Amino acid sequence: MMTSIVWIRKDLRLHDNPGLYHAAEAGKVLPVYIFDEDEKIGAAQKWFLHHALESFQKRLDSAGGKLFIAKGNPEKILNHLIKEYEITSIHWNRQYEPSVFNRDREIGEALHDQGLDVNTYEGRLLLPPWDVKKKDGEPYKVFTPFYKALQKHEVPQALPSVKKVDPVSFKKKDSLSLDDLELLPEIDWTGGMEKRWTPSEEAAVRRFQAFMDKKLKVYKKERDFPAAEVSSALSPYFALGLLSARSVYHSIKKNAEAAGEPFIRQLVWRDFAYSLITHFPETETDPMNDQFKDFKWMNEKNQFAAWKKGKTGFPIVDAGMRELWSTGYMHNRVRMIVGSFLTKDLLIHWREGADWFDDTLVDADVANNVMGWQWVAGSGADASPFFRIFNPTTQSEKFDPDGDYIKKWVPELKTMPAKHIHDPSGAPDDVLEEAGIVIGEDYPEPVVDHKAARQRALDRYDDVKKS
CATH class of the missing domain: 1.10.579.10 (DNA Cyclobutane Dipyrimidine Photolyase, subunit A, domain 3)
Structure with a gap:
């Protein structure tokens, strides 16, 4: 039986979470969240992240798992945990921000060289950003042909929710508490956000279902009118992975394909954005033109x-x-x-x-x-x-x-x-x-x-x- 670390990042959910799912299927699991202060995250999203992590902890607990929380350099922390808990494999869902992706690749190569079983998955997009390319292998720079090309690919079905996690035991004192990450502002200015958002996987699923039931049929006609409030407002949940893009895609395809096409395009725009920043990482700071x-x-x-x-x-x-x-x-x-x-x-x-x-x-x-x-x-x-x-x-x-x-x-x-x-x-x-x-x-x-x-x-x- 394998003993695995699941490196949790922007995938704070139990449904369609490939890294967590495959680790749980393989044996004992140590889910690890590392707050890397070198990664850029704004004050508003820190508030959302705090509450999303709090909710994820509870969801994981209900499945028998325990979240290990740390702060600092991911490579050093992962190496320490691998030795401390005799870890034999590691799983994570890929992130594609250029600096993060390159760092993760280096970490993965180093761990593989040490004999660890390293597994990475697509848990963020419909398809990995290198899957949709022109016939000559070049990436697309225009959305419409990218959209048409993606439609010719089969988007994998979402994985089932993780129901049971066999946890790796660790001493509570070795893990930080959520408050130790200091994600919440010292001065409380979050009242408007608290009224607008419930940062949890359950809330994300409810919001999507309500959008499907009440707004999707008028989305194309009214989405540009801000007072109409027919937009899905799912983007915060996608951003931190409380909601799976593949789950949403296949739900719409199954239940409302014709009415859902304009929203499907928005999901594909998201894939297009990641394709661009993967193939043209300089555009994070410099103009493409x-x-x-x-x-x-x-x-x-x-x-x-x-x-x-x-x-x-x-x-x-x-x-x-x-x-x-x-x-x-x-x-x-x-x-x-x-x-x-x-x-x-x-x-x-x-x-x-x-x-x-x-x-x-x-x-x-x-x-x-x-x-x-x-x-x-x-x-x-x-x-x-x-x-x-x-x-x-x-x-x-x-x-x-x-x-x-x-x-x-x-x-x-x-x-x-x-x-x-x-x-x-x-x-x-x-x-x-x-x-x-x-x-x-x-x-x-x-x-x-x-x-x-x-x-x-x-x-x-x-x-x-x-x-």
């Missing part, structure tokens, strides 16, 4: 601060940024609007926006975040052209016509009529007076003139093209 290496970004700190605080004077932008700050989440359409505003109206580098999202999103995910920001900035794969500059006012009028989303997150504008709520600074004086709003006092003046900012951005882009 070399033209943008010479782009002259600005660094207006006051405007960046206004953007982060949701005080730009553009209501749809401010609503999105305040939703983010309160709940650790933002509707996808609004993410595109605030991203376009930062990179094109304010000409602030997409990397600054990506860093802010990394710190404030509970669904922070390196591959998705980089792809999204490079897409909206025009510098990435299959990107929106740089000259496609969202007008925040017309986007607001189109996707929040009654201003319901704005009123929820920018309550100082709740008395504004729908006709003027999208551009309060342009409203007639009598409308502002009746609403009891003084621009510059009750609500900020716009930090830029959109028309002039748009032209400035286009001029910068022309300079890059000429060079």
